[in-house]
Amino acid sequence: MLFKSSINQFVSFRMTSPYATIVDNKEFNAPIFAEKIDRALRAGDKDAVVQVLTSISNAQRQLLREPYKLKYGKDIIAAFDKKFSGDLEKTIFALMETPLDYDVKQLKAAMKGLGTDEAVLIEILCSRTVDQLRAIRVTYEKEFGKALEADIAGDTSGEFRDLLVSLVTGSKDGSHDTNDALAKDDAVRLFADGKAKLAKKDGTHFLHILATQNQYQLRKVFAYFQELSGGTIEKSIEKEFSGDLQKSYLTIVRAASDKQKFFAQQLHGSMKGLGTRDNDLIRVLVTRSEVDLELIKTEFAELYSKSLADMVKGDTSGAYRDALLAIINGNHAIAH
Incomplete structure (x- = not known):
């Protein structure tokens, strides 16, 4: 009992991001909230389930599992599985996974069966921090009994494969250190790659620099590159590379330069045109909801002259739409 109360205390007072839309609820009580979930499930009230989980x-959601199992004799995820389906079920499951486990399962699903969802691999592996990538690698092998880099190598090829494997195996600098002289040298190397039309057989300087330097150093490299070439690093990548490799390098550049802008673009891309890439939409909203979704919302409105909530309203419907809007609007009004 003492152990459980100490966990609740930890959840109540842990550090939360000032830019999160979802924060700890000070009124949270695991057994009471588990009972609310069960009551809503028995009544078939999907909206009520969503309201509880997004509040x-x-x-705190992780702390629902044990009291739910003890009182009702079943796993809470299995209970959700019986009542939900489609994109709403994906959203509920995403909310109930820890961020680490969710990333790991997304990566596995992206490489499962025929075809590979390269967009998922690119977004997760090219935008996560060094510590996050290290944890993903360890958890993936523990969960699936195979090294993540081995699965990636079996599903991808060429410099694209080499880049992703390099990121996963921990070659990126995790510090905040910068070095002006090295940044200038690296900018020259990148410029030379472009001038030589990337004829290297052993991978380009782009691979080595973008896969190893920390985001603060990369920003200096990009600035010097622009001074040297008269154009942005993004323009150079768009000109010299294609396909998944181009998308990967652009993701690293954009995530290093302005992560919130990058995720705003990801969200817009998941909804523009015919059809919605719902898995991508759900993943970004859920994974950023406790990190920087407030900033992403601001960036989205500036980029597209339309609020993220309004675009989601126009692209989704029903309880699924309401769940996404609850994540976007957040729980600040009821959590304090």
């Missing part, structure tokens, strides 16, 4: 943080 609490991810850490």
Whole structure:
């Protein structure tokens, strides 16, 4: 009992991002909230389930599992599985996974069966921090009994494969250190790659630099590159590369330069045109909801002259739409 109360205390007072839409709910009580979930499930009230789950943080959602199992004799995820389906079920499952487990399962699903969802691999592996990538690698092998880099190598090829494997195996600098002289040298190397039309057989300087330098150093490299070439690093990548490799390098550049702008673009891309890439939409909203979704919302409105909530309203419907809007609007009004 003492152990459980200490966990609840930890959840109540842990550090939360000032830019999160979902934060810890100070009124949270695991057994009471588990009972609310069961009551809503028995009544078939999907909206009520969504309201409960989006009114609490991810850490608090994890604390629902044990009291739910003890009182009702079944796993809460299995209970959700019986009542939900489609994109709403994906959203509920995403909310109930820890961020780490969710990333790991997304990566596995992206490489499962025929065909590979390269967009998922690119977004996760090219935008996560060094510590996050390290944890993903360890958890993936523990969960699936095979190294993540081995699965990636079996599903991809060429410099694209080499880049992703390099990121996963921990070659990226995790510090905040910068070095002006090295940044200038690296900018020259990148410029030379473009001038030589990337004829290297052993991978380009782009691979080595973008896969190893920390985001602060990369920003200096990009600035010097623009001074040297008269154009942005993004323009150079768009000109010299194609396909998944181009998308990967652009993701690293954009995530290093302005992560919130990058995710705003990801969200817009998931909804523009015919059809919605719902898995991508759900993933970004859920994974950023306790990190920087407030900033992403601001960036989205500036980029597209339309609020993220309005675009989601126009692209989704029903309880699924309401769940996404609850994540976007957040729980600040009821959590304090």
